[in-house]
Amino acid sequence: MKLAFGSLSVAALTAVFAIGCSHKDVSKTEIVPQNTGIVYLTASDRAPAGAPELKWTRGSAYVAVLGTSPEGTSTQEVKVNQEMIWTEAEFFTDYRSEYQETVVPGTCSDFQCSTGAGKSQLWDAFYSAPGDKKSAALDAAISGIGEVSAKALVAKGYFKSKPKSWSEFTREINTAADRGVIKKSVATMVVENNRYENITKLGYAGNSCQEVKRTCDLYITKLVQVPFQNSREVQKRRIVETRSFKVTLNISGSLLLPSEKDTVSVKIDETGKVVALDSQGYNNYAVASQAVNGQQVVVELKAINRVLRPLSNNMIRQESFVLVGDKPTFVLDIDPEMIPGKEDPNAQLVIDYTVQVCEYGWTGTCGFSSWKNAKMDSAVITAARTVIPVEVPRKHKAQILYRVARKNSIFFDSKGLNERESDEIKTAK
Incomplete structure (x- = not known):
C-alpha cells in the first residue's frame, strides 16, 4: 500500500473498640464517612465492646378527625422502650471509578520509507532545548505523548540521540512502555492512533512510504469500577426494657370544612407523661393529660384556634x-x-x-x-x-x-x- 504524506460484599460488623484487633491491612482500607444508619439487635447478637448509652425513647399515639365528624376518640397501646445505644464502624466493599489500561485486539502498522531520517524543526527544538525545557519540547514534538509521559521519558534518558527512522522511533517508544516508564496506552496513542501525524512532522515520511499492517494487541484506557474497602458509622440499638401504656386520646372543638382533616399525635415518656404534641391540618390544639394507675393515660386535645388558609x-x-x-x-x-x-x-x-x-x-x-x-x-x-x-x-x-x-x-x-x-x-x- 503506497501512502502520500503531506502535513467487598459487606464485611462483618466490627466494634469501634475492637478495630485494632482484627481487620484487614489498614494500608488497603480507605475510610470514607457515610450516613449513619440504625440497626436494632436481638438478645442473641453480640454485645457492644464498650459502655453504651442507656436512653428511654418516646412512644407515639395519634387521632384523626374529619370535617364531617370534628370530634373523636382513639385508644391505642403505646410501648416506650429503654434502649442501649452505641456506634460501631462497619466495613464493606464499595466501588469507585478509575481509568485502567485494557488490552484489545487490533491492527498495527509498520512503515517502509524510501527517504526521511528524522529531519524536522521539532526534533531540532527538542535537542537544542535546555534541560528544564526538554520535556515541554518533547511534548510539542510527539503527538499523543502528553506532558507526564514526556517528563518521564526525559528523566529516564530516552531519546538521547535522534532516531534515524520510524522503526527506531517506535522501538524507543515501545521499549519505554514495556519497562513501565510510560503507559502502554500512551505508546498505542503515539505509534498507532497518531502515526500519520507523527511520521510526517518528525521527518520520517519522505516522499512516500509503504504501510504494512499486521494483527496486534492494542492498549486503550477505559473507565472501570474498582472495588475497595470502605467504612461507615452504624448506630446499634438493643431494647433492654419496655413499658406499655393504654393511651386514650379525645379530640374536640376542631373547626373543619367537610373535605378537611386534622391529625394530631402525641409522644409520651417512660412515666406516661405527654412530652410532645404535633398537629397536621388546620387547627392548633391545647393538650391536657392524666395518668391512671400508672399504665393508663387519658389525653384531652381541644382546638384553640383555626389556622386560616389561602384560597386555591x-x-x-x-x-x-x-x-x-x-x-x-x-x-x-x-x-x-x-x-x-x-x-x-x-x-x-x-x-x-x-x-x-x-x-x-x-x-x-x-x-x-x-x-x-x-x-x-x-x-x-x-x-x-x-x-x-x-x-x-x-x-x-x-x-x-x-x-x-x-x-x-x-x-x-x-x-x-x-x-x-x-x-x-x-x-x-
Whole structure:
C-alpha cells in the first residue's frame, strides 16, 4: 500500500473498640464517612465492646378527625422502650471509578520509507532545548505523548540521540512502555492512533512510504469500577426494657370544612407523661393529660384556634369576556363548594374588578400606554356562575382585571387570589 504524506460484599460488623484487633491491612482500607444508619439487635447478637448509652425513647399515639365528624376518640397501646445505644464502624466493599489500561485486539502498522531520517524543526527544538525545557519540547514534538509521559521519558534518558527512522522511533517508544516508564496506552496513542501525524512532522515520511499492517494487541484506557474497602458509622440499638401504656386520646372543638382533616399525635415518656404534641391540618390544639394507675393515660386535645388558609387558584373553573349581542359580558365560573354557607355565616365571596378600555385606530390596535381604567366595582359571588354586563364605548378594546377574595371567613384568610386578567374584546365601530 503506497501512502502520500503531506502535513467487598459487606464485611462483618466490627466494634469501634475492637478495630485494632482484627481487620484487614489498614494500608488497603480507605475510610470514607457515610450516613449513619440504625440497626436494632436481638438478645442473641453480640454485645457492644464498650459502655453504651442507656436512653428511654418516646412512644407515639395519634387521632384523626374529619370535617364531617370534628370530634373523636382513639385508644391505642403505646410501648416506650429503654434502649442501649452505641456506634460501631462497619466495613464493606464499595466501588469507585478509575481509568485502567485494557488490552484489545487490533491492527498495527509498520512503515517502509524510501527517504526521511528524522529531519524536522521539532526534533531540532527538542535537542537544542535546555534541560528544564526538554520535556515541554518533547511534548510539542510527539503527538499523543502528553506532558507526564514526556517528563518521564526525559528523566529516564530516552531519546538521547535522534532516531534515524520510524522503526527506531517506535522501538524507543515501545521499549519505554514495556519497562513501565510510560503507559502502554500512551505508546498505542503515539505509534498507532497518531502515526500519520507523527511520521510526517518528525521527518520520517519522505516522499512516500509503504504501510504494512499486521494483527496486534492494542492498549486503550477505559473507565472501570474498582472495588475497595470502605467504612461507615452504624448506630446499634438493643431494647433492654419496655413499658406499655393504654393511651386514650379525645379530640374536640376542631373547626373543619367537610373535605378537611386534622391529625394530631402525641409522644409520651417512660412515666406516661405527654412530652410532645404535633398537629397536621388546620387547627392548633391545647393538650391536657392524666395518668391512671400508672399504665393508663387519658389525653384531652381541644382546638384553640383555626389556622386560616389561602384560597386555591383551582377554585376558578373558567372565565370569559365576550360580546353577547354586542354587549360586553364578563362570565366567571367557580367551584360551588367555595361559596360560603351556613358553616361560615358571616363570610362573603367577593370579586373586585376593573374595566380597562383603549380606543383603537384604523389599524385596529392600541398602544400599551393607551389602556385606561374606565370603571372599578365589586360584586358578591353567590352562585357557581357570575355574569357581569360591562359598558364599553364603541370602537374600543376592553379587558377585565379582577381579584377574588373570601371576606370575614372563619376558614380562609382575606388576602384572596392574585389579580387575574381576562381576554380582550373589541366593540364595533
